[in-house]
Amino acid sequence: MSTQFCSNSLHGCSGIDVFGQPSFRSDALGLRNFLMRVYKIHKKYPGTSMMIHSHIQFVPFCHEFTDFFAPGENTFKLVCNNPEYPYTEEISPEEFQSDYNSRKTGVAFCMLLQNARAAKIMPSLNRYQKLFLQDPEYAIRAITPFLVHDVNIWDSYVQRKTIIRYWKMRKDADFAHIAKFIGYWEKGCPVKSGAEKVFCSVYEWNGKSPWRYAVAVGNFNRQEKEIRLQIDWKALGIKPPETVRELWTEKDIPVSELGKYRLKGSHFALFGIK
Incomplete structure (x- = not known):
């Protein structure tokens, strides 16, 4: 359901407006x-x-x-x-x-x-x-x-x-009720990766979700990589837990091992944090 434009003068769809600028017809x-x-x-x-x-x-x-x-x-x-x-x-x-x-x-x-x-x-x-x-x-x-x-x-x-x-x-x-999303490109994003072409973003909830935060990690390389995940716990406003939950594999991961966690090429991880 796109907007359509035409500037063909043979259709009567273009001309010069009162300001001397070219005009065209749109169904917007x-x-x-x-x-x-x-x-x-x-x-x-x-x-x-x-x-x-x-x-x-x-x-x-x-x-x-x-x-x-x-x-x-x-x-x-x-x-x-x-x-x-x-x-x-x-x-x-x-x-x-x-x-x-x-x-x-x-x-x-x-x-x-x-x-x-x-x-x-x-x-x-x-x-x-x-x-x-x-x-x-x-x-x-x-x-x-x-x-x-x-x-x-x-x-x-x-x-x-x-x-x-x-x-x-x-x-x-409860992704339908996300309170906040912070993309990896945004200033002040509290998570980052030390690996090239591994991107990390944050989802935040303040409602019924079992998680307060979830860290999404994407490996944009073709090869498997250590994600070398770094989390600014102070910026998140919480103390580091002992473990986080990787939601796709449904496995608990010690926070101390997040830096060495490995992702296949073009794969993702989503770490739930309570």
């Missing part, structure tokens, strides 16, 4: 009014959610009238170019921090992955189609970059079982 105002009406109707039915899908073109003037926004088809080419590591290597940190930043838009994002879709459509990638849908490795590689940037994902075109397990982990931690 009409789309805004339509989505506003739909959203008002939607809000009459509690317990439901409204989604807008528009590739990566988020226009606040129109698309702010929704519960969440679904980008993703814009990454089709990225999967074609790099089928093994499209989401950890083909999207730059700057893109994650801007185009996929829900703090900028005020609307939560949920990514539509393109792995098996690209493999089905492109003959050169047909050999990947079954692999993408059956091997959990590709689902995990997709989860990794979006977790450290606070973007949820759909179960599209990767192994659905793995994504459902990921959703359950998020639900159990």
